[in-house]
Amino acid sequence: MSTTPLPPPGCPAHGLGPDGLQRLYGVEAERDPMHLYEKLRAEHGAVAPVLVHGDLPAWLVLGHNENLEVARNSSRFARDPRVWRAVQEGEVVPEEHALGPLVTWWPVINFNDGPVFERLRSAVLESLQRFDRRGIRRYVMRFAHQLIDEFVATGRADLVAEFSTQLPMLVMTQLIGAPDEHGPKLVRAVPDMLEGSDTALASDEYVTTMLYQLVENKKAARGHDLTSWLLDHPAELTDVEVLAHVRVVLVAAYATTANLIANTLRMVLTDPRFRANLSGGRMTLPDALEQVLWDQPPINTVLGRWATADTVLGGQEIKRGDMLLLSLAAGNVDPEIRPDLSQSVHGNRSHLAFSAGAHECPGQDIGRAIADTGIEVLLARLPDIELTVDDSELSRRGTLMSQQLVELPVAFTPKRAGAAPAAPPAPGPMPFPTPATAVHVAPPPRTRQLWPWLGRLFRRR
Template sequence: MNAQPLNGPDAPRGCPVAHGGDRTRLFGPEASTDPYGIYERLRKEHGSVAPVLLEGDVPAWLVLGYRDNRRVLDNPRQFSRDARIWRDWREGRVSETHPLIPMVGWRPDCVSQDGEPHRRLRGAVTDGLLAASSRGVRRHATYFANKQIDAFADAGRADLVADYAEHLPMLVLTRILGLPTAEGARLVESCAEVFKGGEGALEHNERIMQILSELAERKRTEPGADFATALLEHPAGLDHDEVVSHLRLVLIAAHTTTSNLLARVLQLVLSDAGRLSGLVSGQLNISSVVEEVMWDTPPLAVLPGRFAATDLELGGHHIQEGELLVLGLAAGNLDPEVRPDAGVAVQGNQSHLAFSAGPHECPGQNIGQSIIEIGVDVLLHRLPGLRLAVPSEELSSTASTWESRLDSLPVEFSV
């Protein structure tokens, strides 16, 4: 990654740098291996908001400060979620085929809109997820956790990323959404590629949309006790595109964040004998471990995106109307102004940014937490003597602009 100024010397803070100036790329070799190092360097150089470049050298502002993140997330009138006001897209510098579009572009779903359109659509999503969660998410998670473990229980070793964390959330989600279980493997790959970006992002996004469009059509004639049917039958009267877009939203957001979070929780537990024994004995509650991971390594490190609804000041910088902002959830959680002792575990404090905040806060967080709690509990009680197969310091991660994922989690256990 080239973190040097793209045009001339460092610009002073507050200097407009919308299409040039001192911008750091949030993609490339360094960004994939040391995103937290980049966040801290940007914080030192620019303060709580920093000018950056996204894939394809698309300019954006990365919000690093906890309080500035909350200001953006809590104020949709100033910071809109509607990408139709995005200046670089409106003026033709970002095309509809750009790899960022699946993550940043406008769609007919609740996260792309504000005000009454947002309330109408979010109400349908919230009601549908509530109905789905009441129909046995924990039962589905228990069934699929055992089924995944059955595949490697006799081997005495496994990779808990590739063999477990990547698949368990998707298997539960296929049941919740009303999809055939067999679609899960294809969707795991496509969700990962959308988040990774690059040339394959659009193709995999289209694959997801095709699968979900077929699901919506099928559920019109074959309704069931699932999220797809709940959207189709909701009094808000969602049309086909709205139904498919919300199926996509829940699928991608829930799978990617839950699989990442599950892997990180398992990493933390297996790297600390005290936590592991506490969970096995019942003296430690898994929710406290999940909370710790939410603060230190949230599953979504950077949240796309908000758009300045007017010219304004943020973090000492002048943000122009229509400019793109991306929310540094990981950086905000480690902001020294609110967490001066970032190395100290946070206990009993759920004010982290991991689920976003404000009117667009994640509506399905309870489902994800249920999957993780069951996934960890079943694993620890099914596999006696579970332990890391390599020293914890050898575990590695690979990051994209939006997330940092554990590459593998090799373990051994008694048979």
């Protein structure tokens, strides 16, 4: 973790707000969120009153059972931000505000409940379920070998920059039906968009325009891909809804799967339990992935549930319109269900890494397949791979929502690129329309305003 010292009490960046409530932003929260969760648990129990960006009041749900209670009961805890009391009282959070993406309603599955949500989720979930796991594995093998070939002859690599951040996007490009040439461009554009860099606006514009063109071309020539299946789904999504949900899946899958791959590789390379067990054959890689999903889930906190009526949760009196944040990472280490964190959790998938209830992540099996297969290929190609720095020297950056490894430097015996057997061709999308048959249209007007919230949802501030 970063070794940046904490500012003294009273400094605006310190953890406590003017009314004494704990801030969930700033140096303390970003440096060591797990320590902060445990401090709050010790003081308040399973549900803690906190302040989020701008010192806005909210409740942080820390208990495992309490997380499940909120996630599984949309009648008491809505996903629609219009329920928030601040909104009903006329307060407007600016789009530029850190909470803007989380409290601004849009007609996508993230911000709906009831019939609208059911219609949209059925289209997304049923379309994602049409992918064959073996077909996904072939895509992952193909791109994992390509990425490894780029650095295998050097004997050194940064597995964050050169592997974990690239592999998910290359695979997802194929799954949404985009042509191959967009893969490397999306590998650069999506992370840039999420980082909020000086070129983030241009990257966001590129992603939206590319997806707009993709939808238009798929209307002319369907393929074996997510975009085509959403267009054809009986839920009859509009073109804008198709574009929005392809974008949701693309960006969310990238952000979470890249984090999952990096965290799993780190544990495989540094934790004696995994290193010994994997080499000895007593623990499978899927078992290791599940352990990581318990101990270091890709998403720490899901921001945005709102109480639909006065209620009691974890001994706290929650008022109608109050905002709640689901701390998945804290729930996973709740002493009520895991009194001994040193114990492995083989075969236990009751973690909260993908949330729960109706809004549980619909693409979790695809994320697992990408991470599992990609790491499997890497370890097979580079069996003597070793971390070149001590685990304590690895740093992370992020926000309340997630923490990401900055780098994962490794060394191994150099090998000849392309020495591994070529991956079998991946059955998948039909060829993208050729220039002669493609439908060429102008980019949508004001693309920046179409779905700006999603990029900022993961943005590190």
